[in-house]
Amino acid sequence: MIAYVKGxxxxIHDEAVVVEANGVGYELICPNPFYFQKVMNEEVLIHTYHYVREDFQVLYGFxxxxxxxxxxxxxxxxxIGPKGALGVLGSVDIPSFVAAVENEDDKFLTQFPGVGKKTARQIILDLKxxxxxxxxxxxxxxxIEVNDHSALKEAEDALKALGYTDREIISIMPxxxxxxxENTDEIIRKALALLMKN
Known part of the structure; x- marks a missing residue:
């Protein structure tokens, strides 16, 4: 198994990063690729999980x-599959998630994308x-409550419609x-202010 990639x-894409090591580019699917924006073009060490199925293999990065x-x-x-797990990790801090599991707070857990009441109960049953x-x-x-990524996505789409490039938008995402x-209009105003500074 591949424990980490260093290079x-x-x-940086919406769902993944690419790390070049010894002439090979490793695509790593991440909960929040933009976390790594501050080390763009630098050497990084990203912990990985090598997910293998009969029909495909994927490297997840953390x-x-x-x-x-x-x-x-x-x-x-x-x-819960890898996509659901990434949705949880990309939306909450770990101590808050653990607290919700230990306190059997299924209302908190159902805030995550793809997690209904039945899955929330299963998380509690399996992980408590x-x-x-x-x-x-x-x-x-x-x-810390789950972040609302829908407003951020709406703001991102609006910035693209205004003519800003993916590279420009990625640079201000962190x-x-x-x-x-939480409000889309507020996010857009903040984004425009940041883009004007750049």
Whole structure:
């Protein structure tokens, strides 16, 4: 199995990054590829999970061992595949997720894309008590709710319609995500301000 890939980060897509190592470009599907924007064209070490099925093979990439570990636990849950696991990892911080599992908070878990009430109960059934040895549990009052990525996507589409290139939009994505804005219009205004600075 391929545990990690170390090399130069050459490309960032909406769902993946490409790392060039020894003349080979490895495409790594990530929960949030834009996390790596700050190390574009630099040497990186990205932890990987080599997912093998009869009909295809995929390398999934993670920013640290914790993210990779939770991914492996999530895909062991009945009803959750790699795409669903990435949806969870790309939308929440780990302590908040662990707290929701330990407190059997299925309402919190159903906020994730593709997770209905039945799948949320399955997550709790399969993972409760199995994550606390590895991760800290966020107190309820500090739990971070799931980010609404739909507003960000709408803003991205609007910027493309205004004529901005993918490269320009990718360059400001980390700042937009960290701003914590939920309204599409607010995100667009923030984006335009950032693009004018660049």
């Amino acid at each position: 130069k980060l050459t490309v 920013k640290n061992e914790d993210e990779k570990y939770l991914f492996t636990k999530l895909i062991s849950v009945s009803g 008590g199995k994550l606390t040895a590895k991760f800290t549990v966020a107190p309820v009052e500090e739990r 700042s937009l995500q960290n701003a914590g804005l």
